[in-house]
Amino acid sequence: MSITNSSWRLTYTGVALDRAAAVRPVQADVEALHDHALARVLPVWNGNHLFEHDGVEAKALTVADAISLRAASGDLIFLGLSGDAPWFALAIHTEEEPADVQLSGVFEPLHPRVGRLDADQAAMLAYARGMVLWHANHLHCGRCGAPTESQDGGHIRTCTDEACGYRAFPRTDAAVITLVEHPDGEHCLLGRQSRWPDGMYSVVAGFVEPGESLEECVAREVKEETGIIVTDVRYQASQPWPFPSSLMLGFTAKASTTGFKPDDDELDDIRWVSREALDSYSEMGDDKPGPKLPNRHSIARMLIDNWRAEL
Ligand SMILES: [Zn+2]
Known part of the structure; x- marks a missing residue:
């Protein structure tokens, strides 16, 4: 199995910034950028x-406006x-939402509105x-407990x-997510967790553990969750998933067994689904009863759609 149709721009990728890592080590250079007339700050509250x-538009603050909030805020984080x-970026630590008069905007979660956001803005906000x-x-040291x-x-x-x-250092937690193809080449493996939105089915995912390769993690997670043994584990693409700190690593794999024994x-439910049957799966947010696909902004959906398009 190979997935060739990888022209998708995955949501949250492609941040349009030069990360300018060489600027970071010299504090005076970073502070000089605070005073730049074009400097902008993306606040994050709660x-x-x-x-x-x-x-439909993310709102950035000038540094002066951001500084007025800084009594209750963390350090300015240079993005690029x-x-x-x-x-x-700036963390605002107040319990109460900052007053609208200061911000002339509204604080809301990122992922539920990502479908209406420009892709560059979504990537910037995710970063x-x-x-x-x-x-x-990481406000305190994980080794001795002193402030950092x-x-x-x-x-x-x-x-x-x-x-x-x-x-x-800023961390990302590696998580694998895998589309498993049935030995007949005509079905893929989907399942659902009870805590997911009603009707949603997706592919198998799980966190990489210490002392484990990505391929080993794919095989272990599929075996644990479904009992299926896989071979031919192939990397496809990755997606930042800062909810709070994951990097989703997308794979395909081929099943060598077919019976479920998690x-x-x-x-809660595991099933083999044919390409034709996927046509009856509706979109998240539809009122239609029955099974639904993961939303279009997830690598899970990319893996499923690319497999569907394969002949
Ligand atoms: Zn310490």
Whole structure:
């Protein structure tokens, strides 16, 4: 099995910034960018992003506006350069949503509205979100418990206990997601978890564990969740998934067994689905009863649609 139709731009990929990593180590250089007339800041509050009131445009603040919020905010995190314009992310730590009068926008979650967002904006917000959430979860040293401080424009947090000095780097958690093809080549493996939206079916996914290759993880996750043995594990594409910190690594694999015998109860239902049967699966958000496909902004959907298009 090979998937050749990979012309999709996966949502949250392709951020249109020069990450300008060489600027990060010199604090004075990063601070000089704070004063740049074109500098813009993407605030993140309580996991939500700032949008225009019309709801279809992300809203960026000037550094001056962002600074006015900074009493209750974290460090400016340097994301990179768009042309000459430096872009930053900023975590706002207030319990209450910042007053609208300061922001003239509304804080809302990213993923539910991604279908209406420009792809470049979605990628930028995902990057900002991933960085802010990493900072929020690393305010203290994981080794000794002392507070950490932001360095390298926000791309390192260093322990303030000099005897420790532990440095933490932004992390992404590797997760595999796999479309498994039946030995007959005519069916693919889908399942659903009870906590998913009503009717939604998807492919098998799970986190990579220490001491495990990606291919081994694919085989283990498929076996645990379904009992199916797979071979011919092939990498396809990846998608940042900062909810809060995953990188989804998409694979295809070929089943060498067909009977379901899961080791765990992660999936409520498991089924082999033909290409023809997929035609009756509706879209998330449709009122239609019956099974639904994962939404179009997920790598799960890309894997399914590419397989459907194969002959
Ligand atoms: Zn420490």
